[in-house]
Amino acid sequence: MNAPAVTEDRARERAAARAALVRLRKMPSDDPEYMGLREYVIGEYMSYARYIAGKFRQRGEAQSDLEQVAYLGLVKAVDNFDPDYGAAFLTYATPMIAGEVKRHFRDTTWDVHVPRRVQENALAVRAAERELTQELGHPPSAAEIAHRLELSADEVAEAYEAGAAHNAASLDVQTSMSDGDGASLGDLLGGEDPGFELVVKREALKPLLAKLSPRDKRILLMRFFRNMSQTQIAEELGVSQMQVSRLLAQILGQLREQVEAGP
Template identity: 60%
Template sequence: MDGTQDEPGLDRVGAYAAALAALRRLATLATGDPERPALREFVIGEYMSYARYVAARFRRRGESWEDLEQVAYVGLVKAVDSYDEEYHTTFLTYATPVIAGEIKRHFRDTTWDVHVPRHMQELSGALRQARESLAQKLGRDPTVTELAHRMDAGVDEVVDAMDASVVYNATSLDVAVGMADGDGSTLGDLIGADDPAYDLIVDRESLKPLLAGLAERDKRILLLRYFRNLPQTEIGEEIGVSQMQVSRLLARILGQLRRGLGVRPGWEGAEEGAERG
């Protein structure tokens, strides 16, 4: 049923009068009175249409109508159980904020896909209302400064509220996304990831001045080992030293480069053992 069709009118005055009389009677009964359950059920049933009317004000916030109805009914029950004529207000005047408050609490506590602080949830709700109100008044989207003034909040708070609004409904990475070429892809396929090539670029640029500062023989040893992939025995023959000396030279050169890069000590021995092959 569409809640917008349940707004009370003159045809409901008689029914509400009967419900109000039952509500007053209910207030006089003790908790264990056998008449109380049926009377309470009657009052709640009579005002359920009004609870739906209040819930209809929240229909465009992404929650299903069935869930909104149930939450509104919970608020109605709380209003019926707690109403007292000594509040000097009509029942509908009292029940409206109770029902609306229950719905707002539902949105605040259960419908955010990503948890954010309660203050920020409330600020996001105020932001939505301020944006709609100012857009109608100004005929354009309001600026952050205008929103901050309207909400009596700081610009930084408004920006944080805008960021928080984005996570109200999270989207699955498996959702299909249409591509211009007609191919189907998922949202996860389109999200970038860390590229290890960036780290390689940083390492290379950091090494350039360190390599330039090496002795010519050290540069030649690195060239033969890492660019021509020669084993240590052949490198020794090229430069006129033994394989053991080549191993020690490589360990020293690599250790020097690591220290220049700020790599923690202790790895030189492991590298030396690996280089002996």
């Protein structure tokens, strides 16, 4: 079949679809023919919905997902179109289908909540960046993007920051290790180092230890730096092991209270 014949056949199909759509809108929804006629009209315009979805294919979403969203917009257009307003169906359906796809990007593809205005700017900045790269032959500057979109430099910067929130990595995602074993991203993230708290406590103890009596300093030195037992300390000091135990408890208790009390 030659091209003119194909064009004529397609024109007749579109004319039949438009006639069916007008008939559908004048038909009560409980009419036995209503659902069949509705499915026929939707089927006739599905290729156009796919065409609209194709305009958004470079934004990181699967084409099949975008087409499903576009079909939803088409169904809404078919169900709400009123031929009495005088507008052609595609004139009415095009912004509705495109709007449904844009709403999909705005509401369902962001892992982190971002205000709608910023989401729209982020999508517009991304599209402008692609267009200007093709036109200029090099990646555009933020100022060039701002001029194209009539945005301020702060709004463009905000849009770029929001773009980082579009996708968030799960801590459960598996990563490849050098030895071939897998580990989750969460396993590779550092935790709180208990050594930091030790440093804080040590610094807090320094001035308190300096104020101890020579005897108390000697007891702590023998117990914690020479690793002597209480019995050995008692023999060196000439006291009982019970007295050493009480002295250690008293010294450590006072130091603990002073550290917890703060400066």
